[in-house]
Amino acid sequence: MSTLLSDPIDLALPETSNAPRCFALDRRTFFKVFGGGLLVCLTDANVLAQEAGGGFGGRQPVPTAVSAWLQIAADGKISVFTGKVEIGQNIRTSLAQLVAEELMVPFDAITMVMGDTDLVPYDAGTFGSQSTPQMGPRLRNMAATARQALLQMAAKQWSVDAASLTIADGKVTNPASKQSLTYGQLTRGEKIVTTVSSTAPLTPANVWKVAGKPIPKANGREFVTGKHKYPSDIALPGMMFGKVLRATGFNATLVSVDTSAAEKLPGVKLVRDGDFIGVVAPDAYTAEQAIAAIQAKWTIPSQPSNQNIFDYLKNTPESGRGGARPNASVQPAAAATAQSADSQAIELAQSYTVQYIAHAPLEPRAAVAQWDSTGKLTVWTGTQRPFGVKDELVAAFHLDPTKVRVLQPDMGSGYGGKHTGETAIEAARLAKAAGQPVRLVWTREEEFTWAYFRPAGLMELKASVQHDGTLISWEHHNYNSGNAGLETSYNVSHPVTAYHASRSPLRQASYRALASTANHFARESFMDELAHAVAMDPLAFRRKNLTEPRLLAVLNAAAEKFGWATSRSTPTRGFGLACGMEKGGHVATCAEVAIDPATKSVKIVRVVSAWESGAVVNPDGLQNQNMGAIIQGIGGALFEAIHFADGRILNPHFESYRLPRFSDTPQVDIVLVDRKDIPSAGAGETGLVGLAPAVGNAIFAATGARVRNMPMAPDAPIPGITSSPFTT
Amino acid sequence: MSDYVLNVNGAKLKVSALADETLLSVLRNRLDLTGTKYGCGEGECGACTVLMDGAAVHACQTLVADAVGKQITTIEGLEQNGKLTAVQQAFLDVGAFQCAYCTSGMIMRATVLLHELPNPTEAQIRTRMNGNICRCGTYPRIVQAVQQASHSMAKGGAR
DSSP: OEEEEOOOOOOSOOSSOOOOOSOSOOHHHHHHHHOSEEEEEEOOHHHHHHHHOSOSSSBOOOOSSOSEEEEEETTSOEEEEESOOOSSSOHHHHHHHHHHHHHTOOGGGEEEEESBTTTSOOOOOSOTTOIIIIIHHHHHHHHHHHHHHHHHHHHHHHTSOGGGOEEETTEEEETTTTEEEEHHHHHTTOEEEEEEOSOOOOOOGGGOSSTTSOOOOTTHHHHHTTOOOOGGGOOOTTOEEEEEOOOSSTTOEEEEEEOHHHHTSTTOEEEEETTEEEEEESSHHHHHHHHHHOEEEEEOOOOOOGGGHHHHHHHOBOTTSSSSOOOOOOOGGGOSOEEOTTSSEEEEEEEEEEOOEEOOOSSOOEEEEEEOTTSOEEEEEOOSOHHHHHHHHHHHHTOOGGGEEEEOOSOSOOTTOOOOOHHHHHHHHHHHHHTSOEEEEOOHHHHHHHSOEEOOEEEEEEEEEETTSOEEEEEEEEESSOSTTOSOOSOOSSOEEEEEOBOOSSOBOOOTTTTHHHHHHHHHHHHHHHHHHTTOOHHHHHHHTOOOHHHHHHHHHHHHHHTGGGOOOBTTEEEEEEEEEETTEEEEEEEEEEEETTTTEEEEEEEEEEEEOSSOSOHHHHHHHHHHHHHHHHIIIIIOOOOEETTEESOOSTTTSOOOOGGGOOEEEEEEEOOTTSOOOOOSSGGGTTHHHHHHHHHHHHHSOOOOEESSSOSSOOTTSOOOSOBO | OEEEEEEETTEEEEEEEOTTOBHHHIIIIISOOTTSOOSOSSSSSOTTEEEETTEEEEGGGSBHHHHTTSEEEOGGGTOBTTBOOHHHHHHHHHTOOSSOTTHHHHHHHHHHHHHHOSSOOHHHHHHHTTTOOOTTOOHHHHHHHHHHHHHHHHTTOOO
16 A cells, blocks of 8 residues: 655675675674584684684684584584585585584484574585585585594593594494493583694595485475475565566566556555565465556567577677687588598588576575564575675675575575575565565566576587597587586597687576586587598497596496497487586486487487496485486477577466476486595586487487487477477 | 365365465465475466365466365375375385475375376376476486385375
8 A cells, every 4th residue: 555665776786795704603602502512613724723723622712714614512413504505406415424424423413504694604605516525525524523522522531542432323432441422421511612723534435334325315204294494485474475576578678657556455565666666465466466457668679589599699799708709710601521631531510509498496586585673684595695695685785794694495496597686685675665574486487587597509619530530620619608518528639619708688697517518419419420420339439539537437337238339220219329527527328219200209218327426425316416417408408498589588487488297208227436436526417418419319310310409309499490300 | 355264184274365366375375384386376387286175286276265165185284193195205215306396296196196096007107297397307206206105005004
């Protein structure tokens, strides 16, 4: 019934924030909040030397530059605090395993506290497959230090040499006297701060007892009973429900608006600040009705569409990034095979494309915002970057960083698509204007339209190969989609690779595996074309040009499990393979497709994917991630594409934007190669990259038709792309 | 705004809602039964699947008025006295989820499937479950969990 004017907000957010990166809790606050016990703070050695004097075991202050911390409470409960977040990749479980291993306690003894900016130390975010290789060793180091501290505490209590004691299953034992003390008994009543100053001896993977095992998802029961509260499920007393008016297209200008009908709805408050128009209502349904009742007129400028996107991206450098394009020597128009002058080599040039696609996490963006009487803002939201969202809120509302708290409940996934804080800002804006907590959940259409996309990309490749299959030159240009996975692993002298940033007409950012999917699609399809050009088996051709042992190992493992040696393609059945490595993950994928020659329908019937990323922390979780990567990859490979024109998304619904379903799912076998001698790398992304080229190569093997555009068999023709002969 | 009495998970719940409001909106936003998820609002993803008189329906496509007088079961209503149903237990044992946002809908759909077809083939499971999306791509494990639940029910296990 009323119109509220919100405070002006800076929506142009700075690239970086000057928000302090210090740990918020001091020693007094810590023990007040958490009670007594042993507190182990992880910091780097230099900072520690300045702040705390090094060493451990003393009554030190809590250092301010902590990157994670661990508490053993008086009751023996162990809590680990990290800024990493759980988004379905099972990192809550696998990090707890690593800590349990080094602390020598059962898995269930560990509680992970994640993604709460008031309780955990600063962390840049959960992306780039960095949690396992970076946070994993840090937490192990911290836990190993705690173990040493506990041994010393027991040694002191019993007046014996710490080296004479044993430690297992959450207690320290003196074999001589048969005395034992649990960790809780050792730490009871104490208020001890220990900082990690040196690298403690870590337990090698080949003797792991808790890590390396297929432990089920932490708190799994909460998820099968519906009890877990996702960000969109958070409810607060007095909470209102918000909606935001969306423009009818990108870069729109508001011409006129009539909010009178909306304001007549019971309990509705209108929030207006320039072109930002939102509503809050006592119930979600009324909020929806109110936003729908607003009559707004927008003007939308002419903008690129699918029809001309690749020309546009190639010819529109991102301003401020080096200006004019370097001249690529690749000429895809002359894409035919050509004999070089000395007739010793075959030269080939080709171009490949990928479309914009959507992350489409099943839980759309959501936030619940609350301002308390002291002006402190608390937001529960689904994000891969709680501290990044905090920075955005600090900047948007001109707040002191101590006045903003962001909490990230384990969420309905992200796939790289939830790095930003727009929903948190919107909810906070509405809550501030309403003077009450507000829940804001984006609709599927909003998620499809106002989130960001996996970039479209154009890849131009050129290579020459000797008749015996030896690669002798290599050139690979990527326009717009990115440089991840751009470097070739094949042996060739002086390869030329270049990423050319473009000004994207659609909002684009990271997507699981980044540009590695596009670059592997191009490279591994092209490798297949080169193999056929010299009449070599695609596996033999790769082996001939590859010496990287870890990549060769997964290639051989996948080929063996798949039965590559005995697979013979026919017009109705095709076999293809691809491989690649990125971020410490090594993958090789073999695919079998069934083709109906009459309808040209393609069905992926079998996939074998071999994976190696060092020592396996949790084989069950790793298998699940790789399986998921293959199945998610099917969408981008065969049918996912955003259709857009003049600032509008034309297919912002599951009915028109098809995701992989049960009916699209082949038999999938994941082969895990466990290298206990190599530090564990992240595994959430790179498993995706082999599927599309393996399928494309299988289609070619069966039909002789090469599809160089992803998706390769879309339901509807994509403007600007030569129609694929294939359907699904 | 009208007053309705809904029979949810065996309890009669009074709720004020708008006549054309969906059952999903009422469950999530008025009754705080948030185990039932919003995924698309268009009946395309199955995240909001609940049981109404034993049949699986999309709560986002069901008006609250049409749910009056029906026995509604949501994910919160399956566990009895701390005991999971065979389907819930199988999803847990198999680890048939990643982010698990789809899990409520998957379990409700599988519950109906196994009631109608106690011993389904793999093809039947895929067909009957095809309206439910798992964006994380956990389909093979979900099929495995439904098969495992079928076996455990055949052995005279849980409901």
